[in-house]
Amino acid sequence: MTTVPVPMGRPGPDGRFGDFGGRFVPESLVPACMELEQAFAEAWADPAYRNRLDAILRDYGGRPTPVTECFRLSERLGARVLLKREDLVHAGSHKLNNVIGQALLAERMGKRRMVAETGAGQHGVATATAAALLGLECTVYMGETDIERQALNVFRMELLGAEVRPVRSGSRTLKDAVNEALRDWVATVDSTHYCLGSVMGPHPFPYMVRQLQRVVGDEAREQCRALLGGHDPDVVVACVGGGSNAAGTFAGFSETTARLVGVEAAGGAAVTDGIPGVLHGMCSLLLQDEAGQILEAESISAGLDYPGVGPEHAHLAAIGRAEYDRATDEEVLAAFRLMAETEGILPALEPAHAVAWLVREAGRSVPSGATVLVTLSGRGDKDVAQVRDLLAGGTA
Amino acid sequence: MTPRSLEALRARRDAGGKLLVPYLMGGMSEDWVDALQAVVAAGADAVEVGIPFSDPMMDGPVIQEASVRALDRGATPHQIVDDLATAAVGVPVAVMTYYNIVFRAGHRRMARSLSAAGVGGAIVPDLPLEEVGPWAAEADDAGVATVLLVAPSTPPDRVPRVCARSRGFVYAVARMGVTGERPTLGADAVEVVARIRGATDLPVCVGVGVSTPAQAAAVCEVADGVVVGSALVRRLLEGGGPDAAGEFVGNLRSALDGG
Numbered sequence: 001m002t003t004v005p006v007p008m009g010r011p012g013p014d015g016r017f018g019d020f021g022g023r024f025v026p027e028s029l030v031p032a033c034m035e036l037e038q039a040f041a042e043a044w045a046d047p048a049y050r051n052r053l054d055a056i057l058r059d060y061g062g063r064p065t066p067v068t069e070c071f072r073l074s075e076r077l078g079a080r081v082l083l084k085r086e087d088l089v090h091a092g093s094h095k096l097n098n099v100i101g102q103a104l105l106a107e108r109m110g111k112r113r114m115v116a117e118t119g120a121g122q123h124g125v126a127t128a129t130a131a132a133l134l135g136l137e138c139t140v141y142m143g144e145t146d147i148e149r150q151a152l153n154v155f156r157m158e159l160l161g162a163e164v165r166p167v168r169s170g171s172r173t174l175k176d177a178v179n180e181a182l183r184d185w186v187a188t189v190d191s192t193h194y195c196l197g198s199v200m201g202p203h204p205f206p207y208m209v210r211q212l213q214r215v216v217g218d219e220a221r222e223q224c225r226a227l228l229g230g231h232d233p234d235v236v237v238a239c240v241g242g243g244s245n246a247a248g249t250f251a252g253f254s255e256t257t258a259r260l261v262g263v264e265a266a267g268g269a270a271v272t273d274g275i276p277g278v279l280h281g282m283c284s285l286l287l288q289d290e291a292g293q294i295l296e297a298e299s300i301s302a303g304l305d306y307p308g309v310g311p312e313h314a315h316l317a318a319i320g321r322a323e324y325d326r327a328t329d330e331e332v333l334a335a336f337r338l339m340a341e342t343e344g345i346l347p348a349l350e351p352a353h354a355v356a357w358l359v360r361e362a363g364r365s366v367p368s369g370a371t372v373l374v375t376l377s378g379r380g381d382k383d384v385a386q387v388r389d390l391l392a393g394g395t396a
Numbered sequence: 397m398t399p400r401s402l403e404a405l406r407a408r409r410d411a412g413g414k415l416l417v418p419y420l421m422g423g424m425s426e427d428w429v430d431a432l433q434a435v436v437a438a439g440a441d442a443v444e445v446g447i448p449f450s451d452p453m454m455d456g457p458v459i460q461e462a463s464v465r466a467l468d469r470g471a472t473p474h475q476i477v478d479d480l481a482t483a484a485v486g487v488p489v490a491v492m493t494y495y496n497i498v499f500r501a502g503h504r505r506m507a508r509s510l511s512a513a514g515v516g517g518a519i520v521p522d523l524p525l526e527e528v529g530p531w532a533a534e535a536d537d538a539g540v541a542t543v544l545l546v547a548p549s550t551p552p553d554r555v556p557r558v559c560a561r562s563r564g565f566v567y568a569v570a571r572m573g574v575t576g577e578r579p580t581l582g583a584d585a586v587e588v589v590a591r592i593r594g595a596t597d598l599p600v601c602v603g604v605g606v607s608t609p610a611q612a613a614a615v616c617e618v619a620d621g622v623v624v625g626s627a628l629v630r631r632l633l634e635g636g637g638p639d640a641a642g643e644f645v646g647n648l649r650s651a652l653d654g655g
Binding site: 014022023024025026027028029030031032169170175176179182183186187188189190276277278279280281283286288290291292293294 | 449450451452453454456460464467472473474494495496497498499500501521522523524525526527544545546547548549550551554558569572573574
């Protein structure tokens with residue numbers, strides 16, 4: 001078994017992070033994964049590709065995003081709270097970092113169409129945005145349950161020229177949208193790139209998406225050092241569904257002494273509650289029954305409603321470099337309101353999990369006076385109607 | 397029980413017969429074992445039995461629906477393998493399932509339980525050449541043939557390596573896409589079969605999209621046999637029962653033998 005020499009380095013040649021990862025796809029897709037692996041390696045080493053990616057993220061995407069010090073929240077929690085503001089990226093979340101990189105790669109490979117899965121709609125909106133920017137066709141698969149709770153994002157994708165195809169199989173959420181996107185890709189792989197939205201799936205996706213997202217952590221580390229007199233934060237926290245914003249954030253801090261914490265939805269905590277298995281092309285930790293049938297995750301956050309996790313997170317947990325905890329729906333709603341009232345920021349429900357963890361742990365495992373960086377991976381506008389209904393329903 | 401070996405397929409091919417391998421989903425109905433016996437009586441040379449998985453990524457709507465029905469009925473890998481042991485099917489049986497079912501059971505435990513139930517083969521479509529090693533070693537030890545797939549997208553230089561690791565027969569994927577009935581055969585099918593022929597003496601069976609007796613006969617102009625899944629499973633989903641299954645497989649048999 002190959003191992004990763006340093007935390008968050010390259011995976012082994014078989015796409016493994018320790019015991020996790022790999023490429024468990026039908027033979028039909030193996031050549032496409034190999035082509036993508038090579039295309040990404042070449043592009044990543046090509047200054048022309050990197051310069052164009054950086055320029056788009058800067059001039060179009062609004063990077064670098066700031067790190068904001070939360071004075072009122074800090075006072076409330078007794079910890080110094082810094083936010084990495086991915087909610088300020090164009091289209092409203094960190095997802096743009098990944099999709100611009102993949103859309104440029106699709107163009108490089110001569111593929112004029114992208115398919116994507118989406119849960120909360122953030123990755124679908126980002127993919128539709130990148131497709132519009134580069135003149136590519138775009139089809140987004142979205143579970144019917146998620147279409148209902150994220151109706152505005154569906155309309156946004158359509159305005160951006162994407163076709164949104166409802167998924168009626170299984171739990172009708174993110175897991176099933178991935179299945180359907182993979183089925184589309186098997187049939188269309190000559191002309192189509194699968195723009196996967198997180199650090200999951202078959203090799204090279206987990207590695208590629210982490211590299212495309214590491215801009216979050218690399219920027220944040222520099223910004224924190226400038227703010228903290230050359231020091232790193234004591235704790236770095238991010239939410240984890242598939243785990244792309246957390247992977248990008250952790251990549252910037254894996255060689256520091258910062259405590260890295262990934263926060264999962266209590267109803268979809270694959271690292272905490274899962275056991276090793278194989279789904280969607282990867283070996284990772286999965287919620288499953290004793291026969292190996294995948295269980296349905298359940299969370300108010302459509303973006304964290306996933307019964308697995310990216311394989312590198314499973315590895316970071318196994319070697320102890322990062323720790324994973326969870327937040328309940330109630331804690332998340334309370335954190336959402338606290339962030340709004342103390343800082344004037346509406347976080348997406350996904351990063352509200354990271355905030356909720358901090359609210360709970362401040363004064364407990366996060367000692368008084370500690371400095372904590374939280375990645376605010378997206379803005380909460382998409383969730384406002386849902387939060388209104390939840391609060392009216394007395395859930396919180 | 398010694399598993400009934402897929403080697404029988406090679407002997408049948410060598411004797412000039414065309415191979416008919418119907419697929420049906422284990423546990424999809426109360427009478428699924430009767431349907432299995434009916435297709436064997438109607439002239440199947442081997443049968444492929446699906447073990448349902450919650451997330452069948454390689455399957456189209458018909459097999460997905462059959463998986464859902466089987467799981468809703470409480471079907472488990474253990475129960476299906478038990479049913480196969482009891483059924484004592486008169487032709488070789490290969491199970492078809494996804495890797496997580498095998499991984500969760502454990503390679504050795506799964507290989508031995510299949511072997512003990514008389515199952516001679518296994519098809520695990522999300523376990524490609526690079527990942528198949530640990531399972532295939534246990535399967536070989538237990539006398540269970542791991543059938544690998546060659547797709548239209550498989551590069552020519554990769555075909556011999558896939559064929560060398562395949563056991564029993566080589567599964568030629570007729571078209572890019574998931575399982576399901578199609579009005580016409582993919583043009584890729586002939587090309588894929590030709591590539592496999594150049595690489596191995598194993599029988600070559602074509603599947604994915606072979607839906608009618610006429611298509612089956614056309615494919616067997618070049619291939620040694622066919623796997624027919626969705627067209628059969630659809631008839632069972634529609635309530636046709638063992639009789640309809642047997643009748644359809646009988647028609648496939650006549651088409652293959654008539655040419």
